[in-house]
Amino acid sequence: MQRLKPVDPALVSGPVSAIFAGPLKGKHFNIFKAMGNSPAALQAYLGMAGALEQASLSAKEREVIQLAIGEANNCQYCASAHTAIGMMAGLTEAQTVEARRGTLTDPKLDALAKFALKIHEKRGFVSDADVATFRAAGYDDGAIAEVVAAYALAIYTNYFNHVNETPVDFPPIPHI
Numbered sequence: 001m002q003r004l005k006p007v008d009p010a011l012v013s014g015p016v017s018a019i020f021a022g023p024l025k026g027k028h029f030n031i032f033k034a035m036g037n038s039p040a041a042l043q044a045y046l047g048m049a050g051a052l053e054q055a056s057l058s059a060k061e062r063e064v065i066q067l068a069i070g071e072a073n074n075c076q077y078c079a080s081a082h083t084a085i086g087m088m089a090g091l092t093e094a095q096t097v098e099a100r101r102g103t104l105t106d107p108k109l110d111a112l113a114k115f116a117l118k119i120h121e122k123r124g125f126v127s128d129a130d131v132a133t134f135r136a137a138g139y140d141d142g143a144i145a146e147v148v149a150a151y152a153l154a155i156y157t158n159y160f161n162h163v164n165e166t167p168v169d170f171p172p173i174p175h176i
Contacts, residue, residue, distance in 0.1 A: 004164045006033035015039035019046065030169045031077060031161060041160075048153045055146040059089035061112055062150050067099035068113040069154035071176070072120050077161040078154065080170035097174050111137030112147070119151050 009020035009028045016036045023046055024032055035042045052062060063086035070078030083096045095104060102117050104110040115134040118126050134144065160166070 002030070002034065002165055002167055004034040004037055006030060007036035009033065009036070012036060016042060019043070023050070029081070030166050031081070031157065031164075034164045034166055035160065045153075045156065048149065048156070052146065052150055052153065055149070056140075056142050057112075057146045057150065060086070060091055061109065063089045063091055064095075064099045064104070064109050064113050065116045065147060065150040066154050067096055068102050068116050069120055069151060070158055071100035072102070072117060073155070073158040073162075075158040075161050076173075077166045077168050077170075078158050080168045080173050083173045084170050093174065097176055100173075100176055108137050108139075111139070115139075115144075116147055116151055119148065124148070 007016060009017075009024075012020065016039050019039070019042055020028065020032075020036070024042075032042065032045075035045060053059075055062065057065075063082055066078060066082040067086060070082055079100060083093075083100075086096045086099070087093060091099070095106070095109070098104040099109070099113055102113050104113055111134055115126075115130065118130045122130075131144065134147075139147075
């Protein structure tokens with residue numbers, strides 16, 4: 001059962017109202033309604049997500065990270081949300097499943113998922129070999145920094161949903 005009382009975007013005022021009328025207009029998902037209890041929490045999400053939209057990593061690549069880490073953290077909300085968002089970003093349904101498994105048939109996306117999972121498994125203490133393998137797949141230092149940022153965003157949303165027990169309001173996902 002959801003632990004935080006969701007705010008009603010039509011009834012909130014102040015900064016949260018401005019966020020729901022602006023950047024989250026029409027995006028009244030359960031995660032945002034729960035984050036809406038704190039303008040700072042909602043702004044933290046929007047700040048990171050907005051900054052990552054300027055990344056050299058494509059939306060498709062960023063979704064691979066979200067799917068791999070969401071599955072690794074057993075976040076059903078994020079796995080469902082990012083399956084839908086990933087498909088809008090150009091991933092096939094099969095690729096969303098592969099990303100959740102951490103093994104993709106596309107070599108570059110596979111290297112990306114594996115690097116994100118190495119960061120997760122090793123708590124950031126990746127090896128020189130891990131970095132070299134990622135670079136060999138065609139990624140540069142900027143991409144390495146962006147993977148860490150996308151990973152941090154995934155952890156934030158995954159853990160928020162665990163604490164809140166956010167009800168999933170996205171389509172069901174294929175089982176893996």
